[in-house]
Amino acid sequence: MHLARAALALCLSIVAACSTSDDASPPPTGLAEPDRAALARRLLTGPEWYRHAVVYEAYVRSLQDSNGDGVGDLPGLTSRLPELQALGVDALWLMPINPTPFADSGYDVADYTGVNPDYGTLADLDALLAAAHARGMRVMLDLVLNHTSDQHPWFQESRASRDNPKADWYVWSDTPSRADVGCGTFQAQFGAEAWTLSKARNQYYFHRFYPGQPDLNYRNPQVVKATLDAARFWLDRGVDGFRCDVIGLLVESADGCDMIPETQAYIRQLRALLDEYPDRAMVAESTNYETAVPYFGDGHDMFHMAFNFGFGYFWGFPFAGTEARAVSDKLEASRRGAPPGAQEALVIGSHDVSRAYVAAQKVPSRWRRAAFVQMTAAGTPFIYYGEELGLRPGKVKVVDSRDYQRTPMPWTRGPGHGFTTGTPWIPFGEGAEETSLEAEAGDPASDYAFYQRLLAARRGREAFGAGTMTFLHGDSPAVLAFERAGGGEAYLAVVSMDEAAPQTTRLSAVGGEGEPRLLFGAATAAREGDALVVTVPAEGMALFRLR
Ligand SMILES: [Ca+2]
Ligand SMILES: [Ca+2]
Incomplete structure (x- = not known):
């Protein structure tokens, strides 16, 4: 411990030549470290939990099979909660678990209040909720309201x-x-x-989507009542909230079909329903990739969170370039005009888009830097299962080409990869052996180790979930820098968009006093008068505590 402290102090004193480790060494500058575990528990308790949680999008079919039929299921997922919690996950979003003819992988619901027998029973869901809650974890369900299955x-x-x-x-x-x-x-x-x-x-x-997905008529009050009753069914069962599928498309009109006033009115009813229950939250699948603002209403009457897909689905392009503005402009544009308290949900992938590995053109530092932005910028991070392993795509379609990013989790090396003792419903993706959790957990240079350290670095720090975000533009256009402040603390995140050479940039108007303390990554920072001079290695990133 003392050696680490001495090494870090030395590092910060000989600013230029040093790169330091990702571990959370004690502060050299007198910044007191509170009990982060206790702070995390406090932040994750009560109605604001969703701001501070790290959410994990789980495709139940591909997480863990418990009975050897090759299909992931609820008891299997329940058995993996310890691994997910060890990663740093606080909440799960389960892709649809309802009965379905599977024309759209479950996004074609045949019974709003049942459980797909492939995945288990209502009792299995209750068991998952109980096991998750006992660990202080939350479970959100996918609510697919725009359409049903034609078999409903x-x-x-x-x-x-x-x-x-x-x-x-x-x-x-x-x-x-x-x-x-x-x-x-x-x-x-x-x-x-x-x-x-x-x-x-x-x-x-x-039908906005497949012919097997007829759109419900939300101009009919009986439909409004029936779908709200379905939501109430799950709230009564103890689910912690919903991810609402293409929610902007509920009602159609001659003038438009996306978030028209009738749809907004329904969303307010849904929110009022959630507000009857303590500590529930819902997140919108935005169909607007420029801004999530329409989903927030006045900040209290519509969604707790909405996905920012302008960053989340398109980060591969700016990270193939060298301009920090290409990222900061996207993040700023999406939030412009948002009501106070609006909380974006930040992703670098989902079941709908290519694996981060593909979006990054297989350059590991690109998905890692994008994930770093996801975990440190303003919003709630949603990790798509397998991103923490740098999971690679599959080659087989069962439903459609999105199955390439829906392959089973490789938990262990060897046949079945701990996912199943039988034949998986779809083959594993490329490189399942070396991207297995077993292979990566023992390797400090792995994606898994990177994610685990990154999530630990932000844990119990209010500034990330609920703080302000200020972009800082220094003299290097390749350095993305932003300050997060909240809970009496301030942090600086820096990311180099340059993959060839170290970048030094002078940032002004940085909060705090004394030398910044490196929490994660590798970079150097030193005060020069009112400015902070930061040097980031090529492909580098770092998180500093300022105060
Ligand atoms: Ca199974
Ligand atoms: Ca519709």
């Missing part, structure tokens, strides 16, 4: 005739178009026509 009993009834009790629960038309469904004249999202003929009614139904 509601649609089976609706399609049977023009005068049944649910005849108006979906969006029907005599022709494959409707003037009051503006978006319905375009192609559906997944390639087919947006209208499909039902022979029994001799009418067409509208």
